Amino acid sequence: MNLGRWLPGLGLASLALVLLLAGPVAGAGAEPSAWLEVEVRGLPGGAAPVLLALFNQAQGFPDENQALRKARLTVKDGRCAWRVEGLAPGGYALAFYQDINQAGHLETNWLGIPKVPYGFSGRGAAMGPPDFAQARFDLAPGANRQILDWR
Numbered sequence: 001m002n003l004g005r006w007l008p009g010l011g012l013a014s015l016a017l018v019l020l021l022a023g024p025v026a027g028a029g030a031e032p033s034a035w036l037e038v039e040v041r042g043l044p045g046g047a048a049p050v051l052l053a054l055f056n057q058a059q060g061f062p063d064e065n066q067a068l069r070k071a072r073l074t075v076k077d078g079r080c081a082w083r084v085e086g087l088a089p090g091g092y093a094l095a096f097y098q099d100i101n102q103a104g105h106l107e108t109n110w111l112g113i114p115k116v117p118y119g120f121s122g123r124g125a126a127m128g129p130p131d132f133a134q135a136r137f138d139l140a141p142g143a144n145r146q147i148l149d150w151r
Contacts, residue, residue, distance in 0.1 A: 031139035035085040038094060042150040043078045045100040045117055050080050051097040056088075058132035062095035062120065064106070072099075093120035093135035094146060117150045 012146040040050055053067035060066025075098070097106045097118035108114045122135035137146060 008135040032089060033085075034089050034139045034141050034144055035083065036087060036092070036139060037143070037145045038082045039145070040080050040096055040119070040147065040148045040150065041078065043075055043080070043098050043117055044150065045075070045098040046104070047075050048098050048100040049073060050096055050098050051106075052080075052082050052094065053094045054084060055095070055132065056090065057102060061135070064095070067095075068092075071111055072111050083109070087139055088147055089139050089141050091136045092121075092139050093132050093137070094136070094148060095100045095119075095129075096148060098150075119148050119150050121146055132140075 034050040036054070038052060038054075040052065041049065050073045051070060052063070052073055053070040055061045055066075056068045058073060064070055069084055071082050073082055093106060095118075097116050100116045101107060106118065109115055120130050120135045121137050122130060
């Protein structure tokens with residue numbers, strides 16, 4: 001193709017500069033988007049709301065104040081659901097608790113054990129909260145679903 005015919009007077013160096021400044025073609029290299037549908041089931045605390053937190057890194061997990069995204073959800077018939085859109089594919093973890101006393105934070109006893117229903121994604125830990133690796137699940141491009149059962 002002879003670009004000189006269409007762009008008279010524009011040298012090869014100028015053409016290269018124009019193409020460099022134009023940047024990548026729209027959509028080229030764009031990361032695919034994912035969304036996540038989360039359902040929490042078996043909640044024993046009546047209509048008390050659930051705080052659900054989503055994490056994409058080990059640092060800060062499971063501290064709700066360091067979550068990538070979080071939501072306060074309405075419970076009906078022992079269940080609640082949350083749809084999160086615009087996520088990058090990769091590793092994530094979930095943590096939740098039911099705010100039975102409307103305290104606005106996770107209530108624990110003097111040993112640090114939660115006084116309210118709580119749970120995590122993944123396989124959990126024998127003692128104490130799981131670490132991020134134990135709670136981690138992979139999010140693929142497109143639709144994803146996680147079901148969390150209160151234990």
